[in-house]
Amino acid sequence: MNYIVVGASAGLGRALADKLAESGNNLLIVASNEEDLQAQSADLRIRHSVRIEHKAMRVRCDENSVKSIVEAAAKLGEVDGIFFPMGYSRNDDDGTLKSEDITRIIDSNLAGIVAITAAFLPRMLEKGEGLLVFFGSVAAERGRSSNIAYAAAKRGLQSFYESIRHRSSSTNIRVQYYQLGYLKTAQTFGKKLPFPAAEPEQAAAYIISGIAKNFGQKYFPWFWQYICLALRMTPWFVFKKLKF
Amino acid sequence: MNLVSSSSSRAHNFVSFDGSERAQGKLEIPESAAYFQKDQFTAPQISRGAGLSYAAASFGKNICSVDHARLNKIVDFNEEELWIEVEAGISLGRIYDFLIEKKLFLATQPGHPRISVGGCIAADIHGKNQFLDGTFMNQVQSLNLFHPEHGILELSPKKNEDLFRLTCGGYGLSGNILSCRLKLKRIPSSMAEVQLKPLDTIEQLPERLKISAAASDFVLSWHDFTLKGKDFGRGFIQEGRFIAGDSVLAASKKAAEQSLDAESRGNLPIKVFNPLTIKMMNLLYGSRCGKSGSIFKMSLFDSIFPIQNSKELYFKFFGASGFHEFQAVLPEETFLEYMNGIRNYLLKHPVSITLASSKLFAGKQDLLRFSANGICFALNFERNSESPKFLAFLDKLLLECRGIPNIIKDSRLSKEIVSQAYPEYELFRSALRDFDPKRIYKSELSERLAL
Numbered sequence: 166m167n168y169i170v171v172g173a174s175a176g177l178g179r180a181l182a183d184k185l186a187e188s189g190n191n192l193l194i195v196a197s198n199e200e201d202l203q204a205q206s207a208d209l210r211i212r213h214s215v216r217i218e219h220k221a222m223r224v225r226c227d228e229n230s231v232k233s234i235v236e237a238a239a240k241l242g243e244v245d246g247i248f249f250p251m252g253y254s255r256n257d258d259d260g261t262l263k264s265e266d267i268t269r270i271i272d273s274n275l276a277g278i279v280a281i282t283a284a285f286l287p288r289m290l291e292k293g294e295g296l297l298v299f300f301g302s303v304a305a306e307r308g309r310s311s312n313i314a315y316a317a318a319k320r321g322l323q324s325f326y327e328s329i330r331h332r333s334s335s336t337n338i339r340v341q342y343y344q345l346g347y348l349k350t351a352q353t354f355g356k357k358l359p360f361p362a363a364e365p366e367q368a369a370a371y372i373i374s375g376i377a378k379n380f381g382q383k384y385f386p387w388f389w390q391y392i393c394l395a396l397r398m399t400p401w402f403v404f405k406k407l408k409f
Numbered sequence: 410m411n412l413v414s415s416s417s418s419r420a421h422n423f424v425s426f427d428g429s430e431r432a433q434g435k436l437e438i439p440e441s442a443a444y445f446q447k448d449q450f451t452a453p454q455i456s457r458g459a460g461l462s463y464a465a466a467s468f469g470k471n472i473c474s475v476d477h478a479r480l481n482k483i484v485d486f487n488e489e490e491l492w493i494e495v496e497a498g499i500s501l502g503r504i505y506d507f508l509i510e511k512k513l514f515l516a517t518q519p520g521h522p523r524i525s526v527g528g529c530i531a532a533d534i535h536g537k538n539q540f541l542d543g544t545f546m547n548q549v550q551s552l553n554l555f556h557p558e559h560g561i562l563e564l565s566p567k568k569n570e571d572l573f574r575l576t577c578g579g580y581g582l583s584g585n586i587l588s589c590r591l592k593l594k595r596i597p598s599s600m601a602e603v604q605l606k607p608l609d610t611i612e613q614l615p616e617r618l619k620i621s622a623a624a625s626d627f628v629l630s631w632h633d634f635t636l637k638g639k640d641f642g643r644g645f646i647q648e649g650r651f652i653a654g655d656s657v658l659a660a661s662k663k664a665a666e667q668s669l670d671a672e673s674r675g676n677l678p679i680k681v682f683n684p685l686t687i688k689m690m691n692l693l694y695g696s697r698c699g700k701s702g703s704i705f706k707m708s709l710f711d712s713i714f715p716i717q718n719s720k721e722l723y724f725k726f727f728g729a730s731g732f733h734e735f736q737a738v739l740p741e742e743t744f745l746e747y748m749n750g751i752r753n754y755l756l757k758h759p760v761s762i763t764l765a766s767s768k769l770f771a772g773k774q775d776l777l778r779f780s781a782n783g784i785c786f787a788l789n790f791e792r793n794s795e796s797p798k799f800l801a802f803l804d805k806l807l808l809e810c811r812g813i814p815n816i817i818k819d820s821r822l823s824k825e826i827v828s829q830a831y832p833e834y835e836l837f838r839s840a841l842r843d844f845d846p847k848r849i850y851k852s853e854l855s856e857r858l859a860l
């Protein structure tokens with residue numbers, strides 16, 4: 166199979182790329198740093214003897230970025246699926262960010278993903294086959310006073326996933342959305358977290374075990390579905406007092 | 410929650426693997442090699458591998474430890490020319506898993522698969538084949554070193570030779586090793602044959618080690634130091650040989666998936682070791698070798714990384730208070746004097762020795778490299794109120810016997826001992842200052858030894 170992993174060089178993206186290559190899949194890996202991607206491509210090629218293409222770029226919603234991914238993917242041949250384990254957030258995302266920072270957040274978490282999907286969806290619909298895996302965050306479960314633009318973008322992504330799933334429901338295209346809890350990545354490292362963080366490798370193995378299924382949305386780790394349910398049911402007069 | 414960024418930095422409480430040194434510093438875990446940019450760093454920092462050094466070599470108070478764990482890729486490999494190029498954060502286990510299927514092997518490896526290549530280079534570690542293949546430096550064809558004021562430098566035995574020698578065995582003090590090219594060795598299979606040969610007295614050791622080394626690929630000895638009188642130090646020599654065979658046994662474990670770390674080592678709520686349990690453990694371990702010896706096949710994995718799985722418990726049994734390792738290379742001429750000194754001390758002041766073991770060493774000693782001609786002898790024992798006295802005795806005896814102590818294994822060695830034992834101590838210091846007048850790279854170890 167040929168897959169694209171967008172946001173492949175760190176955390177969950179790297180773990181996914183590794184596990185996909187280990188199971189014999191060819192990959193196009195996309196991330197921002199050329200040097201990292203070169204090293205990662207070599208590593209995956211050498212260890213797993215599969216075909217690896219890479220594209221170094223900042224994912225954004227414009228024709229040129231989308232075109233460069235499409236061109237890089239063409240080297241692999243027919244694309245069987247796309248994983249989007251990517252995102253961008255900032256600690257100062259409190260509703261007062263400058264336009265360029267907001268654009269970057271919206272591009273990386275929503276608009277860029279929508280644009281890339283749009284480029285590959287027609288062929289998937291034509292074949293009636295494909296896989297699209299999107300990643301949300303429990304941080305977007307309810308709007309809070311931090312991660313404001315980020316959560317808005319992720320909620321947008323959730324709606325996008327649902328629409329694409331609806332649109333392709335008469336085909337064999339699997340459209341999946343993982344609402345991710347804490348993972349042991351650079352972002353959670355050293356922080357006091359109220360709930361345990363999972364290894365990216367664990368998450369990757371779980372996600373790959375589900376690629377043939379048409380389940381829609383899932384939480385990972387699983388216990389977050391109950392935490393998020395409680396969060397959603399919390400009445401406003403209580404929720405507004407929560408500081409997290 | 411942010412899923413992608415290039416590094417993170419946090420205050421972190423470090424502890425050395427032997428449980429003795431604790432310090433709060435900063436920990437950075439770069440995701441990308443782009444982290445290492447010229448003219449970016451001025452604050453004290455030090456590279457960190459798996460943090461499995463017994464001494465506090467990859468952290469220190471208010472020092473920023475740069476953890477290479479995520480910079481762990483295989484970047485090039487040539488099966489015909491027998492080399493592999495890796496990022497320095499890669500673990501030996503990950504390399505082992507990749508190579509073993511191809512019947513290839515890194516000739517020199519320490520005893521745990523989580524140890525990183527960067528840590529092996531910086532401490533210039535040795536394996537059980539030091540007499541044959543030298544220290545880890547001998548396996549390094551070239552390496553890339555980053556220093557904020559010099560950028561990225563390529564070092565090899567031919568290019569920037571002095572800096573290469575300073576960096577291999579330089580305890581991370583010359584900069585961050587980013588990647589390296591390592592020599593590979595062909596092996597007949599992933600199996601080894603191990604033969605245990607009884608050794609009745611410690612006096613026989615120097616001669617018997619040499620005989621065994623001549624007929625083996627790797628050799629070590631084990632001794633029971635809880636025995637008294639003429640039995641003191643009785644034990645066995647373990648000869649290891651690569652053999653042809655099927656690989657089923659070796660494939661049963663994934664070397665890269667091992668868990669031992671400095672933080673969890675001291676987690677057991679009780680200390681299992683006491684004089685009685687130590688005596689029993691020695692008796693049990695000694696009984697592995699029958700009166701006429703024994704011979705068995707095992708996976709190469711188990712033979713090079715013996716301190717695995719259940720044996721990881723060995724380190725945990727010391728509990729939170731931890732343990733000491735006193736490892737030294739002694740010239741053959743003074744070896745028996747050293748042994749007698751220890752025997753006499755233990756008669757008067759009993760210390761329960763959990764492990765006494767030797768390896769045969771060959772090679773030149775220079776700078777602060779743990780390498781010399783002679784016998785490398787290691788003692789393990791509990792950290793308690795009596796141990797400082799024993800260690801002070803060992804320090805003195807070692808100097809009298811013209812031995813060198815292993816800096817990476819002993820977290821309390823003093824500048825006085827190291828500077829007397831290592832003739833090129835001053836040369837190491839000045840070479841470091843010539844290269845890096847600001848001395849950006851620091852650790853508890855470098856501060857303690859005034860490097």
Ligand SMILES: Cc1cc2nc3c(=O)[nH]c(=O)nc-3n(C[C@H](O)[C@H](O)[C@H](O)COP(=O)(O)OP(=O)(O)OC[C@H]3O[C@@H](n4cnc5c(N)ncnc54)[C@H](O)[C@@H]3O)c2cc1C
Pocket residue numbers: 426455456457458459460461462463466467477497498518519520521523524525526527528529531532533534535536537579580581582584585586587716817852
């Ligand atoms: C169970 C066990 C068995 C062992 N067996 C042996 C053995 O048989 N022979 C032997 O010689 N040793 C042995 N050791 C000791 C071990 O090999 C060394 O302490 C080694 O340096 C540990 O490497 P690490 O990856 O844990 O690095 P750390 O402990 O994190 O660091 C060790 C040193 O390397 C430096 N360093 C690490 N990475 C880099 C880098 N990328 N660039 C620059 N400097 C770097 C650090 O600054 C530090 O000075 C053993 C240790 C254990 C726990």
